[in-house]
Amino acid sequence: MSLSKIKFNKKIVLSFWIILIALIIAAPSLLPVFRLNLLGRYLSLSIVALGVDLIWGYTGLLSLGQGIFFALGGYCAAMYLQITSSSEFPNNIPEFFALYGVEKLPFFWEPFRSPVFTFFAIWIIPALVSGLIGFLVFRNRIKGVYFSILTQASLLVFFNFFNGQQKLINGTNGLKTDVTELFGQMVGSESMQRLFFWLTAILVIGAWFFAKWVVKGRFGNILIGIRDDEPRVRFTGYNPVIFKTIIFSIAGGLAGISGALYTVQSGIVSPQFMTVPFSIEMVIWVAVGGRGTLLGAILGAVLINYAKSLVSEALPASWMFIQGGLFILVVTSLPEGVLGWIQGDGPRNALQKFGFKRKIETYPSLEINNKEGNNE
């Protein structure tokens, strides 16, 4: 039985790959730019979902504050774009500063003149911030629902700060990127958007491999151990604080990359990225897709968001009900998420319920297992 299961999983993974690569190659020519841009955005959201799966699905840390790191990555990218495209504005600083009478660029903007600095800042700054928050929380052994509340509270702190700082980062209006220039081209232009789509697709695959590498082997097993029985890990001689800090920091870095890609494709970064519902949605994508599967996180993020935009176009205002319904469905009947259900015995059980006979595994399969397992 275990053998057929492995083959089954391999089939899923293989078909996923074929569909994925076909989609990525075909998408730019098949989809109108508007749809392509939407798909690109949702693909970038799947990177933050991968991070949520690493910390929640594998390590058991339910963070409701991933929006912080997502937005930080977005702001890093937007600050670079704004400042490199500000030569025609008064004082050579981004246009919005003039509205608030700011004449000198705030100091923390300066390093963002450098593309190299920005390239690293997009993922290192969120990773450092999440690592710091994580370390302080984990060191004090704050766990479970208290951890979730704390991350949500941090999210609100960041939201309020960014929302109120007009003179530093344009406050509630956010930073626009679509009319800025990158490599001499408008960021919002069709050719740039197509480029960002490719970049996102490649980075999603890269992030997926990276996440798989992190959870495979003993490091991943320790994460699962922490999720299932943290004191046991401690009494075996491991320090869970370090492991949790590292994985939370990795999730933060992924969120930053995700936020930057999302920002350049949606044309703006604003404190709206740090609202409470958005961070909860990230958790829902992973829950629906399947916790602890990685692939489920990607599929959940892309499909739910795509469904969201399609439903919102047809029946505005109904999406929230559908999303709530999805979440309730998953919590009550698919606790492992859709992918977890498929990988388990879900489909066969369901067929059985509808009257299809199920192949019963009896002695023959036991014998086969014996022959493979041991040579008694």
Added chain:
Amino acid sequence: MNNRDLLNLIDITVSFEGFLALNKLNLNLKKGELRAVIGPNGAGKTTFLDVITGKVRPTKGEVIFKGKSLIGRKEHKIARLGVGRKFQSPRIFENLTVKENLEISVTTPKSPLNLINKNIKEEQLDEIERLMKIVNLSQKVNSKAGSLSHGQKQWLEIAMLVGQKPDLMLVDEPVAGLTDEETDLTADLLKSLSGDNTVVVIDHDMEFIRRLDSNVSVLNQGTVLCEGTMETIQKDKKVIDVYLGRPED
């Protein structure tokens, strides 16, 4: 206290909001000794292990292990110093396979960098093979630990404990819920471990303790009531009163 002692507990007092779980407990363990600890419910047996492993910080007293004080050290540091613990109910990682469970225990150094960068060492794989043979789990290498029977889980946890190569093994009720046959095998296993390792076994099961054929400490109300061989203990009047019950009962 002398130099051959591995562990000294000196006047340990643990107070939970006024309730004395341990009351001036003194206990010395020699290197290579097998020691059984018995006592009625609430005598402080598990708290006694909690103090040694760093889970509970004593209100007063001193714990000396290999000449170093353990007070104030974190659990994982104490574990790395060489104190291993098996819990009362089997605590294994049910979502990992038998092999993965053992990998977690035998891996050294236990740092994130080592775990993510390097493959497990050859000699550690050999050690896992050896452990699985000892506890009869060789055929279950790639089974999820959660699918094992209760007895096998107990044994897997003992194997994980041995795999940590601790100088001191603390074993809390290893035979709870085991069949008679499994109990006998466990007793033999623990006896074979002592000598190289120092082992402390906590249990209720008198037959099992008798089989261990070791020195016994009787705990009652947070303090050591009596120490000696099983025969001495059984004749001790205080012990009979609080624990064994009078012969006519």
